[in-house]
Amino acid sequence: MIITNAKYFKSYGLDTNDIVNATINGVPMSVPMDTANSHYAEILKQVADGDITIAEAD
């Protein structure tokens, strides 16, 4: 899974980030920070492996 342009996003009314917006295999996706979400699990793995970093939210 090729993940690029990963960036945190905080939905309205929340105190913490809840989404990682990223381009996955060439498609822009909004990935909720739910550990049961397979895309988020892969993002965490690639971060842990040092393959990607996630930019801070605006």
Added chain:
Amino acid sequence: MGDSLMAKVKITGHASGTGVITVTAPNTSTDRTLTLPDSTGTILDNTSTLDATKLSGNLPAISAASLTNVPLRPNASPLIINGAMQVAQRGTSHSHANSNTNAFTVDRLNINTGSIGEYTSTQESLTSGAAFEAGFKNAARIDCTTADASPASGDYFYAEYKIEAQDCSSFKKGTSAAETMTVAFWVKSNKTGTGQLNVRDTDNNRMCSGTYVISVANTWEHKVINIAADTTGAIADDNGIGYLFEFWLGSGTAYSSGTAPTAWETRVGSDRNGNGTLNINDNTANDWAITGLQVEVGTYTAATLPPFQHRSYGEELALCQRYWSQSATLSGLTGAFVFTAFNTNEAWGGNHFPVTMRATPTVTIYNNGGTSGGCHKLGSPDVTGVSAGTISTTGVAQITKSSGFTADDLYACTYTASAEL
């Protein structure tokens, strides 16, 4: 007067009757005594009616194993979703690049390729053959489009089905009462050979395998594989992966130098395709297709296997939508979500998925032209640089853009939502 010995006693008919009633002794060396009832009446014959008052008492114990011609149905409902390969929400064809994991054509059955050729997967309509005759109108089919006859050691190629963990409890895995499992399916390939099926428990990193032989090329064959019970390693009661089924189609030696385990073991990479010889990757003439996938609690043969339970298409679609849903089409705004801009960077709407999803899904939104990462401003051109926010298992409430929305204007987008395991 002493006993009289005779083989038969003949009694002439009563009153005006002329027939002779013959009582014949059996050919036996053991004494038998028949006692006539001490009352007036007629002994039952094949036209008599039994008096219900004479049927009191307990029936003898009956073993289910002794019953024949009784349909067996051990599971309350089928464990496999879309086993008849009816539902293909993403479309009926998908191209699989050289390395493409978790890619779907028919719902719930994904293909994993790791540097081992390229493929097209399709939902194939069946109009003849044994699987069709058995009631299946669709199959999941994989065709090799770019061959790799000499895969590197770590290359892999398999189809995969995952059952959600909290749906696996009937197998009682990890307890002393653990149940065996039977996996059955129809399969067809242009190649003959041995295919390997692995059942994996990812919670405990364990696996057990079975093999099947494709005996006749280009012919649907029904396969039934028994999997041992596993008293080690309980599966969690959650929405993660429970059992994972791997149908290996080709690999390098890192996955094929071992032996398929018929007892549960800690997963060994080299065993995962240890007995597989199909190598669908080795020629562009190759194909492999499957339908009628069913998983039962218990051990069955082809003769005793419970019949495949066909659900209605609507039921099957709704079950699939727990893992994936999308607008009717991704371009043209058919089935679009609609949002009203609150300010220049937020638009809000109460947009719901068809069913509650397994986990908070990954959402991609599309504009009127079907391009991802955008939406359509009604009455105006498409808008780019848009993403989804405030996502839950039930819907999407917000789309967002760094700037450029016009307050109170309407914006629409189609979507895909993925909560696949």
